[in-house]
Amino acid sequence: MEPSPRRVDLIPVKRRALILEWFRRHGAASIGELAAGIGASGSTIRRDLEHLTEAGYLERTHGGAVLATPTHATFELDASINAEMFAAQKRAIGREAAALLQARDSVIFDSSSTVLEAARAALAREIELTAVTNDLDIARLCGGERRMRVVVPGGSVRPGTSTLVGNPGETFLKGVHADLCLIGTQAITGGDLTDASIEIVSAKRAMLAAARRTILLADSSKFHAPAFCTFCRLGEIDEIITDSGIAREHRAGLAKFGLTVTVVAVDDGT
Numbered sequence: 001m002e003p004s005p006r007r008v009d010l011i012p013v014k015r016r017a018l019i020l021e022w023f024r025r026h027g028a029a030s031i032g033e034l035a036a037g038i039g040a041s042g043s044t045i046r047r048d049l050e051h052l053t054e055a056g057y058l059e060r061t062h063g064g065a066v067l068a069t070p071t072h073a074t075f076e077l078d079a080s081i082n083a084e085m086f087a088a089q090k091r092a093i094g095r096e097a098a099a100l101l102q103a104r105d106s107v108i109f110d111s112s113s114t115v116l117e118a119a120r121a122a123l124a125r126e127i128e129l130t131a132v133t134n135d136l137d138i139a140r141l142c143g144g145e146r147r148m149r150v151v152v153p154g155g156s157v158r159p160g161t162s163t164l165v166g167n168p169g170e171t172f173l174k175g176v177h178a179d180l181c182l183i184g185t186q187a188i189t190g191g192d193l194t195d196a197s198i199e200i201v202s203a204k205r206a207m208l209a210a211a212r213r214t215i216l217l218a219d220s221s222k223f224h225a226p227a228f229c230t231f232c233r234l235g236e237i238d239e240i241i242t243d244s245g246i247a248r249e250h251r252a253g254l255a256k257f258g259l260t261v262t263v264v265a266v267d268d269g270t
Contacts, residue, residue, distance in 0.1 A: 015040060016048050017084030020057060023067045024221055030064040073228040074196045076186070079161045083113040089219040089243040092264040094118035096241050097182055097217055103127040105179045108207045109142075111135035111163035111200075112184025114217040123148070132178060132210075134169055134203055136162040158199065165199040173206040181211030183237075185218055186227045188250075191234045191257060194227040201229040213238045220245035234259060 010018070018038050022029055029037075034045045049065050052058045056075060058065040077085070094117025101107060101122055109115050111134050119138045122129060123145050131142045132151045142148040153169035153176075183204060185193040193216065195201050208214055208231070216237045223246070234240075239260040246263060254261050 010038075010040075012048065012051075013078075013080045014084050015044070016052055017081050017087075019045070019048055019052065020067075020081065021085055023058070023065070028061070028064060028066045033064075073226065075227075076196045083116075086219045086221055086243075089221075089245065089266050090114040090117045091121075092243060092266045093217050093219060093241050095121045096262060096264045097215060098122040098125060100215070101125070101127065101129065101180070104129070106130040106132065108173075108176075108178045108181040108183075108211050109133040109135060109138050110181065110183040110204065110207055111138070111161070112217065114219060115182050115184050116141070118182050118217060130178075132173075132176060134164040134207070136164065138162075155203075158197070163200065163203075165203050170202060170206040173210040176210040178211040179213065181207050181214045183207060183214060183216055185216060185222060185231075187225065188218060188223050188234070189226040190253070192226055192230045193232050193234065193237075194230050196227040196229075198229055201231040204231040208232055208236065216240040219243050220247070220250070223247065223250045233257075 015038060019034060022034060022037060031042050031045050035042045049058060049060065053060050053065065055078065057068060059068045090113060093114055097118040098121030107129055109119050109131055116135065116138055119141055123142065126147060128147045130149045130151065132153065133139050134153060134155060139150050139152050143150045153172040155164035155166045155169035158165050186195045195204065214237050218240060220243050234254065234257040237259050239262060240254060241262045241264065243264055243266045245266065251261065
């Protein structure tokens with residue numbers, strides 16, 4: 001990663017997301033490497049490492065840090081940091097998903113940072129859609145477009161997120177028959193799609209059951225140890241859209257489940 005002076009003024013959440021991306025790609029880093037790569041001072045990087053270590057993302061080493069191995073299946077990334085991680089990959093996946101939508105489709109948009117990018121790309125296409133979502137950010141985004149009919153099933157706001165869970169949303173979805181569901185996941189492990197939260201898993205199951213076809217939007221970093229709860233098997237998904245960073249063994253593993261696998265190319269300029 002070349003130094004980038006423009007990154008000096010990044011807000012902390014964006015800078016910390018870049019730091020975590022660096023660790024996921026390279027495994028370890030010194031303070032000097034991170035400062036040069038991100039374009040921030042060493043003291044700023046130290047403060048970020050302290051914050052990420054206290055939050056459980058990193059383990060400090062002499063002169064630097066390494067990614068921490070999650071010790072709890074219920075561990076979740078902070079929603080604001082997660083939204084900024086692998087941003088180029090999420091945008092590319094979102095554009096690919098939006099290109100599959102047809103005018104007058106009814107689409108369930110899961111509460112996911114990658115699905116949010118699909119919603120943004122769908123708006124850019126300026127086609128008529130019925131959008132059903134349990135995500136307040138997606139609802140606000142789509143609600144500003146006259147071609148979009150937005151349905152928010154309802155529920156309780158999950159603390160620290162824009163996600164609605166529970167009833168009346170889940171009961172409402174039992175009567176919905178949407179054309180398509182765009183869904184995200186916290187982890188893909190073998191054939192399991194998992195999440196750390198029981199209430200999120202329940203909402204995802206309701207959305208899956210309410211759609212005729214489901215597309216999983218998951219960047220290549222999602223292939224790792226399972227989170228707390230399984231919400232479905234890969235064989236229940238019709239298609240997965242991921243990015244070109246996917247490991248060869250993970251792509252080969254997907255072939256066993258009979259779903260369509262779409263891999264989008266991503267570069268630094270995406």
